[in-house]
Amino acid sequence: MLIVGLTGGIGSGKSTVARLLAGRGAVIVDVDAVGRAVIAPGGRAEAGVLAEFGSAIVAADGTIDRPSLARVVFEHPEGLARLNAISHPAINAELTDRIGSLADDSIIVYDMAILVESNLGRDDPTHRYARVVVVEAPLALRIERAVGRGMGEADARSRAAAQATDEQRRAVADLVLRNDADLTTLEAQVTQAWTTIRSWAAVDRGASSAMS
DSSP states (O other): OEEEEEEEOTTSOHHHHHHHHHHTTOEEEEHHHHHHHTTSTTOTTHHHHHHHHGGGGBOTTSSBOHHHHHHHHHHSTTHHHHHHHHHHHHHHHHHHHHHHTSOTTOEEEEEOTTTTTSOTTTSSGGGSOOEEEEEEOOHHHHHHHHHHTTOOHHHHHHHHHHSOOHHHHHHHOSEEEEOOSOHHHHHHHHHHHHHHHHHHHHHHHHHHHHHO
């Protein structure tokens, strides 16, 4: 089993790359979606988040109101750290459960925005990502894409500024895909990347066999 971390800044095309990798046989785990699931009704972190932040984030039906939570978290400097301290262990536990049910020869891709900024996908030694693929594009193009999807420009720039820099992502990357052209060009890069990823998996399988 090979687990690859896939990351990129807002508007980089990370989700498109994940979709293209899925079409080539990768098992995609949307870590951002897992983060939403753990605070949804019945989620692993729901009770903890409600206890930590109280009535300010409670919807009329007693569940977590995500816009209210976002305001509380981002209006107070310590809020995000408090939320992460509760939600990130829950996300990692969920990842362990999900990966544990997959075939041993799977190639798994953790699709996550905050790979550099967090310990997500690294907590469990047996289910942590071993390689990192970074998708990048010029900031102006990334903002243009985000705005084209309906996000306000100021919001897009604020989110980009809050994320890791290109340099920080490159520092942990095993492979960088440059998404500044058309989809055909990106697809060609993903095809090459998939060949590389499969070679990583083959090396890992060989190492595991040698140790057994």
